[in-house]
Amino acid sequence: MTTTVDVDQTAPGRDPAAKPSAPAPRAARRRRFNFTPYAMLAPAAILFLVFMAAPIVYTLILSLQKTEVQGLGLGSGARKTVFAGLSNYAAAFSDPDFLASAGRVGLYGLILVPAMLVLALVFALLLDSKRTRLAGFSRVVIFLPYAVPAVISSLLWGFLYLPSVSPFVDLANALNLPSPDVLSQGTVIFAIANIALWGGVGFNMVVMYTALKAIPTDLYEAARLDGASEIRVALAIKIPIILPSLIMTAIFSLIATLQVFAEPTTLKPLTNSISSTYTPLMKVYRDAFIRNDVNSASATSIIIAVTIFALSFVFLRVVQRRAFQEENS
């Protein structure tokens, strides 16, 4: 991002590391200090420092502190902030609710990510197929839920899940079919995944579809001349070529999964099955805003951020060699 800033070719000190102790460039630098690269860097650097680095450092500091109370804790001056070491982290790791929420999100990811990618890929391939009619219309319809904010879609689905206001239950009753309680303990995770799936498939499909459109058509012609069927073309040509897009959507889905918050939070008041620590981010919210304990919320945030980073990194490491062979060679 920064290395492409091309300034005066003759400007000294473009590569200070190359000759760190050479006296000549140093003299030159003193004569003509060039502000231009720094000026051009400044907006990005300042924004990064103020809105990225500073909050992260501040969160780290908060996570190492705790509030202590004197006496009954009433009135001003009854509270003070003290250094807490790693006790907030220790508390988070030994909190059964947090561990349970992490496990729940793991299961949620196992349900959601594969379902999301498979559906998105199938839709993208269908839309890309020459024989599909109404492709433009279908594309818009599949994409549309992505434009609905998660809170709104959760409310919509919440109404559809509640037995006495749900048209599905009415329909099931009319047909004498059993109507399962989707918000019960065992099934609520699918109910939440369904909302995320409904909202997310369209976006991932468009990413994959765009990648499919970029494939040169002569590849298909060649395949057809060799007698390959549509399915064979999809499996042997299309999917391998759009693999980088698949990996990218997988990582985005993975991150979105670990950050799941809006859907369960919106559904929570409608059911007994969703606790205030149902997902890790909900625990962060509860600690910060219901328990007024920013310190433990900060520690949990850091744990979540590091976990997401680590998982994404490991995932990339595992798949990158295969996926990006062509580009890297």
Next chain:
Amino acid sequence: MRRTIRAAIGAGVLAAALVMTGCSSSGSSSSNDGSLGTADKPVKLTFWGWAPNMDKVVDTWNSTHKNIQVTYVKTDAGDPAVTKLLTAIKAGSGAPDLMQAEYQKIPTLVSADAIIDIKKDVSDTTTSKFSDGVLSSVTLGSDALYGIPQDSGPMMFYYRADIFKKLGLSVPTTWAEYADAAKKVHEADPKNYLGTFSSADAGEFAGLTQQAGASWWGSDKDSWSVDIDSAATKKVASFWGGLVEDGVIDNQPQYTPEWNKGLAAGTQVGWVSAVWAPGVLAGNAPKTAGKWKMAPLPQWTAGEQATGNWGGSAVAVTSQSKNVKAAVQFNTWLNTSKTAVSQMVTDGGLYPADTVDSKEALATGNGFFKNQPDFYTQAAKIAETVKPFTYGPNVNVAYSAFNDQFGKAAQAKSQQAFLDAAAQMQKITVADLKNSGFTVK
């Protein structure tokens, strides 16, 4: 491509961290009493609240008090409002001068140094208008005064008189009779319930245990005690747990589209609620007007007269107010003047804590309960039977533990799970106090 992905991941991770980073800095501004303003140069106050039609009451003040002009900001009710205030307090600016605060939140707000003691600016005539029970919620048993009471929520029992008549049921006066009636209602039509145990409403459960004689917190000179898992709470928990286990009352939370529909459709035949229930019923089930009736809460022992409190608020002055004197003057008018209190009854449907100045307005009864013209006369009698109850500095923690633990128990539909939930609540609440450094006995 590869770099893009890396950058995107980096951005994602950082964004995640960012989202969770609340800004906070401590230190409240030194409050300045300030003048009372003049018509040319009025003092400007901000007031956060959510009571229905409060803006109209504020308009009345503004048109008659040119020297103090109040801007009313309608916030979300309850927890979100407290969160918003505490965030503003931590940020060092952005808090209003006055804030509507539910009684159970006052210890939390005092403890966070968000609201101040206004005792020296409030006369004894003002405080004498409130019952001792209500006043104790704003003094916290000390010499201080952390707010002026606005409304109260003595608990009562509401039932569909028409359905009771059809089934030949009499109004339950004891909880044993309530259980009996619940069974009959559900047997007559399996879709119907006399009520539901709502894991979303900790305040309701707290009020029910209050009736049974519980007081979840207590304090002496410098230590708190927690008595959530007391005999009284166990009695209430096991009663409702038993009803849920037998399936004679519903186990789904209140205030959901499902529950609203139940009220309107007549599948929720009764509601253990408080004096403000008519507003909720009128909003959710307007067509059932005239079909409901109110009675005192069923009792644990026949002939007893006791109830608890669910809801009700005071108005407090925040620690960021620069015009404390003006704020207190408005606050006093708002909650203890005949004009304001009457308007709160007629426009807002509130049941004012100041029962002296509201008598006249309350005498006309409640529009939704035309079939019960003495609604407020009865309510006033019930309000006198509210048992004492002390809230502690971590009500938020206890209530959120209630939501989680009793949510699980309601889902499990087992009486034992209800008792376990009460024990868990006690454990979580004590652990939180100790963790914050409070001395707990």
